[in-house]
Amino acid sequence: MRDVIDRVWSMLSAGANAAATRSPFTMLQAATVGLDGGPKVRTIVLRGVSPEAGSLIFHTDVRSEKVLELGKDPRISLLGCDLDAGIQIRLEGVARMVDSLEERMALWKLSRPHSLIVYRAQLAPGTPIASPEEAHTAPGNTPDSMAGFENFCLVTVDVQKIDYLDLSPNRHARAKFCRQDGAWHGGWVTP
Ligand SMILES: Cc1cc2nc3c(=O)[nH]c(=O)nc-3n(C[C@H](O)[C@H](O)[C@H](O)COP(=O)(O)O)c2cc1C
Incomplete structure (x- = not known):
């Protein structure tokens, strides 16, 4: 089963390498347990993986609702799909916010300037406004390169379960894995 696990991480690694080429696994859907106890799902950009x-790692705004949710219940589920290949990857894990200033700073500096604009917004994500324009940062001088850094949050997900589904025309196959003591264990299941 090692080749299936390697394939999953290789597809996720390609997803996280969007600076080179965007792949079907660059955008994942991330589900959390909402503050009201219900499921909440949203798209995130996969920024890094460590097979x-x-x-894996993604970036978010520390003021966003998902950060509050993960603070209360760190369980997270992520889903990616390659529609052309007929491959779905479902992940379950536990999220942690990265505290290290050095690590946050390093990834901030590696990020493209346009992807950091959202962190410079005065208002927290989800704040009611009268019109969309109200959310835009006021035009003016070129912002300080560190402006918004205080809102920049790195979320690491320690993946504990993988559900791999291949529904390509010639091959219907599904495998489930879980991580124990740093190793993946699992096998084929019916699709
Ligand atoms: C293409 C796309 C990529 C996105 N990437 C991210 C991301 O990497 N991180 C993030 O926090 N939100 C991202 N978002 C916005 C989220 O889907 C979501 O709307 C926002 O984070 C607020 O979610 P929350 O209220 O559940 O915290 C992205 C949205 C789209 C459409």
Whole structure:
């Protein structure tokens, strides 16, 4: 089953390498347990993966609702789909906010300027406004390169379960894995 696990991480690694080429796994849907106890799902950009550690990373605004939700219940589920290949990857894991200033700073500096604009917004995500324009940062001088850094949050997900589904025309196959003591265990299941 090692080749299936390697394939999953290779597809996720390609997704996280969007600076080179965007792949079907660059955007994932991330589901959390809402503050009201119900499921909440949204799109995130996969920013990094570590196949060895079985973890991945995404960026978000520390003021967003998902950060509050994950603070209360760190369980998270992520889903990606390659519609052309007929491959679905479902992940379950536990999220942690990265505290290290050095790590946050390094990824902030590696990010493209346009992807950091959202962190400079005066109002927290989800704040009611009279019109969309009200959310835009006021035009003016070129912002300080660190403006908004205080809102920049790195979320690492330690993946604990993988559900891989291949519904390509010649091959209907599904495999489930879970991580124990740093190794993946699992096998085929019926699709
Ligand atoms: C293409 C696309 C990519 C997105 N990438 C991210 C992302 O990487 N991080 C993020 O926090 N929100 C991202 N969003 C916005 C989220 O889907 C969501 O609307 C926002 O984070 C607020 O979610 P929340 O209220 O559940 O925290 C993206 C949205 C789209 C459409």
